[in-house]
Amino acid sequence: MTSDAAAWEALRLSLWVACWATVLAVPLALWIAWILARRDFWGKSLLSALVHLPLVLPPVVTGYLLLMGFGRNAPLGRALDSIGITLAFHWSGAVLAAIIMGFPLMVRAMRLAIEAVDPKLEEAAATLGAPRIAIFGRVTLPLIAPGILAGAVMGFAKAMGEFGATITFVANIPGQTQTLPSAIWAALQIPGGENQAIAMVMMASVVAIGAVLISEALARRVAARIAGA
Numbered sequence: 001m002t003s004d005a006a007a008w009e010a011l012r013l014s015l016w017v018a019c020w021a022t023v024l025a026v027p028l029a030l031w032i033a034w035i036l037a038r039r040d041f042w043g044k045s046l047l048s049a050l051v052h053l054p055l056v057l058p059p060v061v062t063g064y065l066l067l068m069g070f071g072r073n074a075p076l077g078r079a080l081d082s083i084g085i086t087l088a089f090h091w092s093g094a095v096l097a098a099i100i101m102g103f104p105l106m107v108r109a110m111r112l113a114i115e116a117v118d119p120k121l122e123e124a125a126a127t128l129g130a131p132r133i134a135i136f137g138r139v140t141l142p143l144i145a146p147g148i149l150a151g152a153v154m155g156f157a158k159a160m161g162e163f164g165a166t167i168t169f170v171a172n173i174p175g176q177t178q179t180l181p182s183a184i185w186a187a188l189q190i191p192g193g194e195n196q197a198i199a200m201v202m203m204a205s206v207v208a209i210g211a212v213l214i215s216e217a218l219a220r221r222v223a224a225r226i227a228g229a
Helices: 003-038 046-058 059-072 074-080 091-113 117-127 132-161 164-170 180-188 194-228
Strands: none
Touching: 003 046, 003 074, 003 091, 003 132, 003 180, 003 194, 046 091, 059 074, 059 091, 059 164, 074 194, 117 132, 132 194, 164 180, 180 194
């Protein structure tokens, strides 16, 4: 595989991993954010600490813990492998690593959005007889939509740039687990690979800027629809 082909393959895999990580993480992040924002219970501080743990742990440590938990020699890893689910040294493991590393950022953005909604609006809807799911869908969800979008974009961006946990958990196998950050790192280990690394850095920058511009445009549309409603 030529260097250009390897770079494009790494970009394709990074986008694939980031998209899957974002889609899978958003519903769970929204649920956890809602619990942390609107519920009081024993262990709430512990749950918040666990959610934010990947932010303070070195990414390599997170990747090592994933390897110990989901590696093929670990009990859980063997159980998953027996039903055809392989995570260690597989692109699906890169998705899991990206979800875990981006999850705190997603939860934080969504939690702030939920806490900014006045509970009296929901209480007013409840007094009119609206069921809880309808209140969430018609009152709360439109108001927190920009926060959900912001969290999704932050999670996507983190997934695109994730390196430490990913390379520890799934290694750096070209065409299989080599994402763009791993490919940049690999290029910098080769004498004369700086030009290839620069080209991939430009690829990553274009994707990042594009994601931000798209999110800003969507956020403006959502805000306009809310204002119009």
